Each structure stands twice: as C-alpha cells, then as structure tokens.
Amino acid sequence: MTGIEFLASFLRTGRLHGIGIGSTFGEVDRAFRHRFFDVIGEGGQSVRRDYGFVEFCFNPGDAWVMSGGSIELHRLASGDGMATEWARATGVAFPRYIAWEDVREELARVPGAPELTVTDQGGFLEYRAAASNVSVIVVDDEEEQRGYHAGHGDVWSVSLRAPVRTR
Incomplete structure (x- = not known):
C-alpha cells in the first residue's frame, strides 16, 4: 500500500492498521510491530508511545487506551531511511514528501470520503x-x-484526537 492510499483511508476511518481511539496497548502492539519507546507523563497519568514518525497517546481508565496519535510526515524529508524502515515493518511505502493535492485526489476516490473543513494555522x-x-x-x-x-503544499503531519465531549 502506498502512503497516500494509507492516509486517505485514515482520513475516512480514523483507524490505522485497525486501531484508533479507545485501542489498548495490546491492540497497538499487535498492529504495530515496530520498535518504540514510551514517554510517561507527569504523575503517570499519560503515556506517549513514540515509533519514530508515528506517535500514540494513551490515558488510563479501566485499561490504558489510546486517546490520540500523530503521523509526523515532515520527519521523512530528512531522508535518513525512516520511510524504508517503516515500509519494511508495516507494508506502507511513504515517499520522502507527500503533496496534499495527491492525498486529496486519492481521498476523492475513496467511498464515503469525509467532508473537510479548513482553518489557517x-x-x-x-x-x-x-x-x-x-x-x-x-x-x-x-x-x-x-x-x-516539507515544502509549500506538502503534508506536515496528520493527527487523530478523541472527540471533545460536550454536555
């Protein structure tokens, strides 16, 4: 699978290799067989699992569950072989740079593509x-x-965040 296809699927589903918000450490370990390190938050109330250019955040509850994550695509531009290593571990081949237009074109071909809102950051x-x-x-x-x-028009990062609960 190409990185562009992978990102379009992620945008539609909010799932990476079958995991997403609410996934446990065990589910993530089974989905991502790649080396990582854990960063424990202050007071042990959060864990950030860092796989290099992919990171997942976990919060405690009945079990430790994923509350968000990010794919730091800008890190691939350094050309240090991270994309090759990731493709070997996951079967997803990312180019050194990913143009947003390429992702949008792929997303247009995905059934059930989500509506996107844009804000200036x-x-x-x-x-x-x-x-x-x-x-x-x-x-x-x-x-x-x-x-x-990454240059103008390139994807810098892609993030997944648990929805904010309103009462």
Missing part, C-alpha cells in the same frame, strides 16, 4: 475531517521549499 492550513477526528496539517508558506523539510 499561521504558515500552515489544517484540514479537519470531523467524522473521523483526523486533521491534516499542510505547509502554507510559499517560500518554504522541499529540502530536509
């Missing part, structure tokens, strides 16, 4: 799919060019 645009709780951050500075970082 000062040098970045955020495209949010409320139905899946996924946001895409895109570089929106015309002076930014590809190099050891």
Whole structure:
C-alpha cells in the first residue's frame, strides 16, 4: 500500500492498521510491530508511545487506551531511511514528501470520503475531517521549499484526537 492510499483511508476511518481511539496497548502492539519507546507523563497519568514518525497517546481508565496519535510526515524529508524502515515493518511505502493535492485526489476516490473543513494555522492550513477526528496539517508558506523539510503544499503531519465531549 502506498502512503497516500494509507492516509486517505485514515482520513475516512480514523483507524490505522485497525486501531484508533479507545485501542489498548495490546491492540497497538499487535498492529504495530515496530520498535518504540514510551514517554510517561507527569504523575503517570499519560503515556506517549513514540515509533519514530508515528506517535500514540494513551490515558488510563479501566485499561490504558489510546486517546490520540500523530503521523509526523515532515520527519521523512530528512531522508535518513525512516520511510524504508517503516515500509519494511508495516507494508506502507511513504515517499520522502507527500503533496496534499495527491492525498486529496486519492481521498476523492475513496467511498464515503469525509467532508473537510479548513482553518489557517499561521504558515500552515489544517484540514479537519470531523467524522473521523483526523486533521491534516499542510505547509502554507510559499517560500518554504522541499529540502530536509516539507515544502509549500506538502503534508506536515496528520493527527487523530478523541472527540471533545460536550454536555
């Protein structure tokens, strides 16, 4: 699977390799057989599991469950082999840079594609799919060019966040 296909599916479903908000440590371990390290939050009330360019956040409850995560695609631009290692571990091949237009084109082909809202984040645009709780951050500075970082129009990161509960 290509990284672009993977991102379009993620935007539609809010799931990565079958895991998402509410997944347990065990479910994540079975889905992502890749080395990681855990960062324990203050007071032991949160855990951030870092896989390199993918991170998941967990909060306690009846069990430790995923409350969010992010794919830090801008890290692939450094060209340090992270994409090759990730493809070997997950079967998902990411290019060094991912143009947002390529993701949008793929998303248009996905049945049930979510509606996206866009907000300006000062040098970045955020495209949010409320139905899946996924946001895409895109570089929106015309002076930014590809190099050891993502350039104008490239995806910087993709995030999943638990929905905010309202009463």
